[in-house]
Amino acid sequence: MEDSIGGSSSNDNNIIKEQDRLLPIANVGRLMKQILPQNAKISKEAKETMQECVSEFISFVTSEASEKCRKERRKTVNGDDICWALATLGFDDYAEPMRRKSRTKIQEASTNQNDLC
Amino acid sequence: MSHIRTIIKLEDPDLRVSKDALMAVNTAAETFVEQFVQEAYTCCAEDRKKCLSYDHLDFVPERVKAEDALRERSAAGKGG
Numbered sequence: 001m002e003d004s005i006g007g008s009s010s011n012d013n014n015i016i017k018e019q020d021r022l023l024p025i026a027n028v029g030r031l032m033k034q035i036l037p038q039n040a041k042i043s044k045e046a047k048e049t050m051q052e053c054v055s056e057f058i059s060f061v062t063s064e065a066s067e068k069c070r071k072e073r074r075k076t077v078n079g080d081d082i083c084w085a086l087a088t089l090g091f092d093d094y095a096e097p098m099r100r101k102s103r104t105k106i107q108e109a110s111t112n113q114n115d116l117c
Numbered sequence: 118m119s120h121i122r123t124i125i126k127l128e129d130p131d132l133r134v135s136k137d138a139l140m141a142v143n144t145a146a147e148t149f150v151e152q153f154v155q156e157a158y159t160c161c162a163e164d165r166k167k168c169l170s171y172d173h174l175d176f177v178p179e180r181v182k183a184e185d186a187l188r189e190r191s192a193a194g195k196g197g
Contacts, residue, residue: 079137
């Protein structure tokens with residue numbers, strides 16, 4: 001379950017490629033499009049900003065969950081840690097949409113098209 | 118899911134992440150984008166524009182480290 005991430009194709013592993021640090025812009029753009037009316041357009045700049053924001057959000061939540069695991073001397077972060085981190089960081093209102101989405105994801109487990117990653 | 122795992126590993130390379138944690142982060146990230154875009158589009162609609170541009174996302178705070186943000190948050194909580 002805990003597999004290591006694929007290494008960067010760069011010769012120097014210390015250099016983190018920009019695309020490794022961010023989620024794919026196409027996926028972010030597709031998700032943005034789903035929420036907006038059909039006649040709405042999204043500028044490239046807005047997609048890039050959203051791309052930065054969502055990656056920062058992931059790091060923000062994960063670092064909080066990671067800190068909890070470190071304090072509890074655990075090496076693996078689980079779903080409950082993430083939910084706890086969200087609540088701690090003031091994203092309590094995400095709980096219900098997340099529950100709804102989880103139910104939907106279980107129902108359509110075979111199709112991963114809407115996933116961000 | 119590999120992209121999310123990569124971002125998490127950049128934060129802490131030694132951290133192990135379970136599949137349900139990845140699912141939770143993925144779902145939270147989707148929710149984040151949805152709520153964010155809805156708010157941005159509201160700003161956009163007020164401008165009577167049909168194109169969502171950088172200016173509509175400009176209520177984004179500057180990039181800050183998580184620990185700095187938490188420190189500020191707890192300081193604000195104590196002060197209030």
